[in-house]
Amino acid sequence: MIGCILKSKIKVLYTFLFALVVSFGALAQEASEQADIATKGVTPGATEGAEVSGGDPAVISAGEALFKNNCAVCHSAGSDVIVGPGLQGVNGRHSEAWLIKWIKNSQSLIQAGDAEAIAVYEEYSKQAMPSFAFSDDEVKSILAYIESGQGVVSAPTEGPEGATAGENVGTDAIGAVGGYLDIVLVVLIVVLIVLVVTLLLITSLLRNYLNKNRTLNEYDAEVVNQRFDFSKIYKSKAVRTLVVLIFVVVVLDLTLDKVMGIGIQQGYEPKQPIAFSHKLHAGEHQINCNYCHSTVYKSKSASIPSANICMNCHSQIKTESPEIQKIYRAIERNRPIEWVRIHNLPDLAYFNHSQHTQVGGIECQTCHGPIQEMDVVYQYSPLTMGWCIDCHRETPLNTEGNAYYDKLVELHEESSKGAFTVSSNGGTECSKCHY
The missing domain is CATH 1.10.760.10 (Cytochrome c-like domain)
Known part of the structure; x- marks a missing residue:
């Protein structure tokens, strides 16, 4: 009887400890989600959409x-x-x-x-x-x-505790809370380990006490003195089968990941012949992408800027720079600068920049990522067929004021309650990209 009571108490304590761990795990996950929501909810102090004061x-x-x-x-x-x-x-x-x-x-x-x-x-x-x-x-x-005055960048103003306008103050605060939460979780884990060790010591002391000072019947003695045989675990056929199955699944998963990754160059960051920084030009100096890639709004290709475009500025600026001297040498030798291509679709896929940038109004950063923050450009998106199709399925078309879409929108609304997307206009048909 005593053994049953002891066993019951131990089960209750273990259940309590497990519930405590799960509760704090859920608390940590909820805090993390709240941090993500708060981070995504922080918007820069931009003035986009502001009404024009004066003038047409x-x-x-x-x-x-x-x-x-x-x-x-x-x-x-x-x-x-x-x-x-x-x-x-x-x-x-x-x-x-x-x-x-x-x-x-x-x-x-x-x-x-x-x-x-x-x-x-x-x-x-x-x-x-x-x-x-x-x-x-x-x-x-x-x-x-x-x-x-729309093009004037406002001077930073002081925000809470010396923060400047547009600075992501909330993210830092959330990060600090997350750091404290991590410390609390580590302390709790240490406390739980101590409790488990203490529990094992108490169990051992109680077992010795009962064996020496109590006359136990056969059942109680068996419960109090039972030993767990760990060899039964790894000798079990079920466990061995499960381990082999898990191993096979992991190997298959890794193999499929490698096979599906063939031809995908996401993260590709080659060294270029001239150290050109998009962070400096497009970021700090805010040079429009169209200035260098002059056909991005009117051609299939965005074009590679010629050395003459570079010379519009660098005939006067930083003329002694070793990197700029490479441009001079290319001009003197009448040879193009051999830039290394980064974003490269297969020949079987058709892609038109102007269709996306001019007609669709897609920003460069949608596909190329935060290009204005890159010292060295790398492939930001996977550029896979699935990635393109997902975009076509999710991106709504701006049909307002365009009579071409009127009948199509009418037919779409008769058969679907969802938004009129690129896919609704045939954007997922094979012949759109493969012909």
Whole structure:
């Protein structure tokens, strides 16, 4: 009887300890999920979608596109000097008529002896500004965009405890909580181990006490003095079969992973002939992707920038840099720079950049990842057929104002309650990409 009571108490204690571990495990998982939700919920202090104050929004939008594709490489819309002056307040420093002439052909103004043009030219180390074949209306749209102030990057403002605006304060706090939670879990595990050891010692002491000081019947004596034979575990056919099965499943899983990974180059990061940093150019200097990859919105291919595009800036900037000297040598030898291709689809797959960027409005980062943060570019996405199809199934099409889609949307709504996606428009048909 005593053995039964002792065995029952031990079971209760083990059950309690197990429940305690599970409870804290669930607590840790819940805290982790809350941290993920909070992290994803933190949004930068961007001003996207802000209403335009003053001016025609359509004109300002057209000016923004022209500015980012042609001017942003040398000028900021604020007061920062990049190659040329910051353009904030330029409408007040010069007349509109003068600015139109300057932007179209600055050298003609300088050669004509215009005092303002000569002053600007000499102030900025006599760096020649390229001529642009813009119409007067296009120049005015650029000036309207600059005057709107939409391109001005706001100075960081102090936030909670010295944090700056846009800084992910919540993530750090969540990370600190997660760190404390990890410490608590480690302490609990140590406490549980101590409790188990203590329990085993108490069990041993009670067994010795009962054997020496109590007269036990046959059943109680068997319960109190029972020994667990560990050899029965590994000698069991069921256990051996289970181990072999697990081993086979693991080997098959690893083999399938390797086989399915053939041809996938996600994470591929080759060394390039010239150490070009997208983090510096696209990130810090905010040069629009279209400036270098000039056909990304109008062609199947995004194009590799020629050395002449590099020379638009580097004929004046960092001319003594060893990496820039490699560009000079390529030009002198009349040979292309042999960039190593990173994103490479198989020949059996058709992909059109303009269809996705211009028509679909897909951002470069959707497929190429945070390119503006990469010192060395690597393949961010898997670029597999499954990855593309998933995107086509999940991405809704913007059909508003486009009569081409009216009948298709009507037919879709009759048969489905879901969104009209790329897949709804035939985006998962084999012939779309393979023909």
